[in-house]
Amino acid sequence: MKKCKTRFICSTLATVMGVSILSVGMSTSADAGLLMNRGKTKTNVEATTESTTNEVTSVTYDGHIVNPRYNILNFIKENMPDVPELRFTGNTVEEYEKWRESTKEKLMEVMGVADLVPAESAPNLIESEEFPTYIRYKYEINTIDDLYMPYYVLKPKTNGNGKAAIALHGHGSDGKEGLVGNENESYTEGMQQYHYDYAFQLLEKGYTVYVPDLLGAGERTLGIYANTTAECNDINNALTSLGYSLQGMILLENMRLADYIATLNYTEINCVGFSGGGQSALWLSVMDDNIDKTIVSGFLHSYKDTLIYNNRCGCNFVPDMWKYVDMGDILALDADKDIYIETGNEDQLNGDRGLEGVYEQIDIANKAFELFGREVPLNVCDGAHQWYGSWMDEF
Numbered sequence: 001m002k003k004c005k006t007r008f009i010c011s012t013l014a015t016v017m018g019v020s021i022l023s024v025g026m027s028t029s030a031d032a033g034l035l036m037n038r039g040k041t042k043t044n045v046e047a048t049t050e051s052t053t054n055e056v057t058s059v060t061y062d063g064h065i066v067n068p069r070y071n072i073l074n075f076i077k078e079n080m081p082d083v084p085e086l087r088f089t090g091n092t093v094e095e096y097e098k099w100r101e102s103t104k105e106k107l108m109e110v111m112g113v114a115d116l117v118p119a120e121s122a123p124n125l126i127e128s129e130e131f132p133t134y135i136r137y138k139y140e141i142n143t144i145d146d147l148y149m150p151y152y153v154l155k156p157k158t159n160g161n162g163k164a165a166i167a168l169h170g171h172g173s174d175g176k177e178g179l180v181g182n183e184n185e186s187y188t189e190g191m192q193q194y195h196y197d198y199a200f201q202l203l204e205k206g207y208t209v210y211v212p213d214l215l216g217a218g219e220r221t222l223g224i225y226a227n228t229t230a231e232c233n234d235i236n237n238a239l240t241s242l243g244y245s246l247q248g249m250i251l252l253e254n255m256r257l258a259d260y261i262a263t264l265n266y267t268e269i270n271c272v273g274f275s276g277g278g279q280s281a282l283w284l285s286v287m288d289d290n291i292d293k294t295i296v297s298g299f300l301h302s303y304k305d306t307l308i309y310n311n312r313c314g315c316n317f318v319p320d321m322w323k324y325v326d327m328g329d330i331l332a333l334d335a336d337k338d339i340y341i342e343t344g345n346e347d348q349l350n351g352d353r354g355l356e357g358v359y360e361q362i363d364i365a366n367k368a369f370e371l372f373g374r375e376v377p378l379n380v381c382d383g384a385h386q387w388y389g390s391w392m393d394e395f
């Protein structure tokens with residue numbers, strides 16, 4: 001296991017990526033834009049004195065010149081709120097509880113799933129296979145309408161601890177298959193890179209581990225496209241056009257699974273996820289009272305720093321979400337629950353500002369956590385975007 005440190009002990013890494021674009025303030029009366037030709041840039045010779053004092057910086061990607069005056073990046077950045085509408089501003093536990101209730105209600109509405117009613121029937125057993133120390137069952141559970149979610153259950157033969165854990169996959173794992181060592185060989189390299197072994201770590205501790213396929217991965221691709229890469233973008237495009245969202249549907253399905261697990265008399269139901277699975281674990285933890293403890297690995301940064309730059313998958317995007325909350329606000333909903341965050345000091349998903357952006361989100365959440373006499377448990381680990389398992393002792 002890589003060495004991990006608690007907050008403020010380790011140095012901040014400023015990941016350097018992308019390009020900086022200076023603001024443009026040309027006079028409209030001067031018609032003083034850039035005349036662009038492939039491979040070279042020149043200013044308009046008829047520009048007024050006022051306009052020529054302004055600095056214009058264009059950027060080049062593989063010989064393709066991009067003028068920041070012509071694209072909408074600055075518009076997007078300027079419209080992202082410094083303080084989202086639903087940030088917690090109270091000073092008492094009573095105010096917090098009121099804020100949490102109304103914020104959760106609003107976010108379920110924003111995600112497009114507030115009015116959806118999950119199915120209730122018992123899961124169907126598909127198959128079972130015996131391994132030396134555990135039995136692997138495969139089930140499917142009806143989640144909504146005629147939609148079913150397949151999942152594995154890893155059940156220890158001898159050292160069961162009476163607890164259940166839901167292990168959520170991110171990208172590059174062949175959905176649930178990689179977490180149980182059953183992935184297509186084209187995923188093997190990614191499995192090693194990301195250290196996707198948390199389902200087995202939980203199993204070794206005695207957990208009965210539930211490993212679902214999230215929408216768009218594993219057995220849950222649309223069946224339209226020839227390749228098998230995650231289809232978050234395609235699915236989210238369709239769902240948001242219908243008033244739903246991919247992350248909302250993933251949350252709804254995971255809550256349905258947790259509700260079912262809660263009928264099985266485990267002493268705890270815990271949840272673990274890395275990367276995109278970390279995002280879904282965060283949502284499940286804040287929205288579902290069935291969940292006791294959660295580890296969010298490789299997914300706690302700001303929307304502003306990351307989502308349009310280096311975390312571009314459709315599973316991250318929910319209409320209107322940025323107006324209401326950032327990730328620290330979502331984490332703040334868990335102020336009195338056991339949730340553990342880990343990240344790598346070289347994790348490029350954290351964006352240009354690296355850990356600085358992570359700490360800002362942690363500080364937002366801490367405003368709520370402090371009401372309960374605690375801080376967000378955060379481990380900063382030495383390395384890149386991967387599962388570290390730095391909080392497994394808490395499980």
Ligand SMILES: [Zn+2]
Nearest residue numbers: 232313314315
């Ligand atoms: Zn995705």
